[in-house]
Amino acid sequence: MKDQLRVDPTVCSGHGLCAELLPELITLDEWGYPIVADGPVPRSLDRHVRRAVTDCPVLALKLLPAR
């Protein structure tokens, strides 16, 4: 998947589900906000990425086509 995982920081309110569902790519900073790893998303994590994107309570996590 050549797509990139990004967080819309204006919408994110630090629920923290994404870090639970996708710890390979997302960690939380000391204020509870997600730090998303840069670069294209590895295929092996497809399912988990999709779930993290769907489960974000405010839909802040987005899978965007690489520019």
Place this chain on the structure above:
Amino acid sequence: MSGITQSTALWYASRATGVVSLLLLTGVTLLGVLVNRQGRLPGLPRFVVTGLHRNLSLLAVAFVAIHVLTAVLDPYVTIGLVAIVIPFASPYKPLWLGLGAISLDLVLALILTSLARARLNRRFWRGLHWFAYLAWGSATAHSLTSSTDMHSGVLLYLVIACIAAVAGAVIWRITQAGREVPREERAAATLDMMSPRSVRAPARRGPRENIH
């Protein structure tokens, strides 16, 4: 099996699944408030709260479907299929069953929009989701009026507990929201929180200690 026994079985099934539906809807509503307030179920990861909220709502639809179909199929009372979704269209107890139809319509709208959430305008989805409280309220009113089951015994305590729980959750949500710092004031509030000498505070701080 005689006609009356069959009817009784359907009638009991409808009443039983009705009670379960109400309990599930109450649970879903409480979980919804918990999600919004970024709360957790003790000892469980955060994704359980959202997952449970979604799964119980789907389970509730299943139970409501059985509740409604058994009631319609029961030949002892005339309800009619149309009355399932069109409020007040039932010849039997039109007003009380109408409340049930309202609740069902709203629940279906909430679930369908939530399944399509990624494709919908965020503000529209959020605005519609507020009707969840109305869906629960309408279902509770329907339960209390369509049958006398919940007017005594265990079921009475159950329905009182449901109403108290949702009322408590709503009050909690309103008071918490009242304490939230509007975004235009957040930076100033954080700065106030950090007097010059409080830089000595520990490095790890949880979200609770921050301005959200």
Place this chain on the structure above:
Amino acid sequence: MTFGTTVPHPGQPLTQPGGAGDGLPRLLPARGAVPVDLRTHLGRLGQPPYAGQAGRLIPVLQAAGLTGRGGAAFPVHRKLAAVAKARTQPVVIGNGAESEPASEKDKSLLWISPHLVLDGLQLAAEAVGSDAAGLYLHRHPRLLENLHAAIAERAAAGMDRAGVEIFEAPHRFLAGEESALASRVNGGPAMPRFKPPMVFERGVAGRPTLVHNVETLAHLALIARFGPDWFRAAGTDAEPGSMLCTLHQADGRRDVVETELGTPLRSLLTLDGHTQAVLSGGYHGAWLPAADAARMTLSNADLRPAGAFVGAGVLAALPADRCGIAEAARVARYLALESAGQCGPCFNGLPRMAAAMAEIASPRPDPRAVTDMIRWAGLVQGRGACHHPDGAVRFIRSALHVFRDEITRHGQGRCVDPARRPFLPLPDSTALSAADWS
């Protein structure tokens, strides 16, 4: 409430610094800060040279090598080309919302040469095939009055092909950011938005929107008349043309000057022993030791390797008898309070960094302040919807480096200026409610 200084009064002379390029000034009249009215403007430059077809101006701008004068220095022809190929009718907005407290050049340009900017707006609109243009600026009553009158005069003379509407921006540091501009023009608060979509893809009214700094538009208006070679007669090969700078001298004087790129910084600022450091690029810019700055020219070729950049031409010389850390702490506090409060890393990180700066600026500071600062700087960088946290980090990091001797002195309980007299300009208002963002 004041925001920056007032526009220059008529008669106040604008200095023309040394520089080999002739043909300066270009954007401002040769003598005095007297506003150029329409008749004078037409007498000097004639009617705006419409190309007659969309897109014709773009290769001219490419040959000229004009880059944005709003701070980002993005090639102008690339922005126009991106908007021109849109399938829906684009919108063009001239960005005159000079939110940088230390910058005066856009206000001065709009006050003195409004018709040059408005010409540029029309020519840019034609180039991208737009008939809807706008001017976005902060609420300065006299300036707004002048601009309304100028637009009306042009409309009466039938000069303009695109309708021009004026949009007012609140006095917020982030109000001039592109997506904040689009949000404000769309009726919302002047707060930045997450990208994608970029403003040139979807901005005002959902349409592709070309946003250019007003000085950029002024240069565009002249290039359309005199051609790319004329433009390149000033500046360097890599960074051609002239630009407006706001200079803050060590003696407290403040000037807006037009100079060519590549001008030595020492001919713009007095960099003798009385100056300890130079701030280049405003409050999202970087500090340089005076000795280094004295060897550099006004060019990204010289400034970028030193961690700074030309930006919107704000240059400030900090006197040797002031505390650089205290100065930086005041600015850091301002930057923190100007956070829109939308993005967690920003409204959590910037105030903490400002508090740490205040700690470092005080006598015998807690040594953990610097360690915390470095950690927070790493946490906020790149994690906002806009570049506000990045700019704040750049400013603060460069201050910690350039004023490290002062930090050592503070550790020993000493300070070069215990009175901590302020030098850099800062407005004294902070946002308190949503109304402050509209």
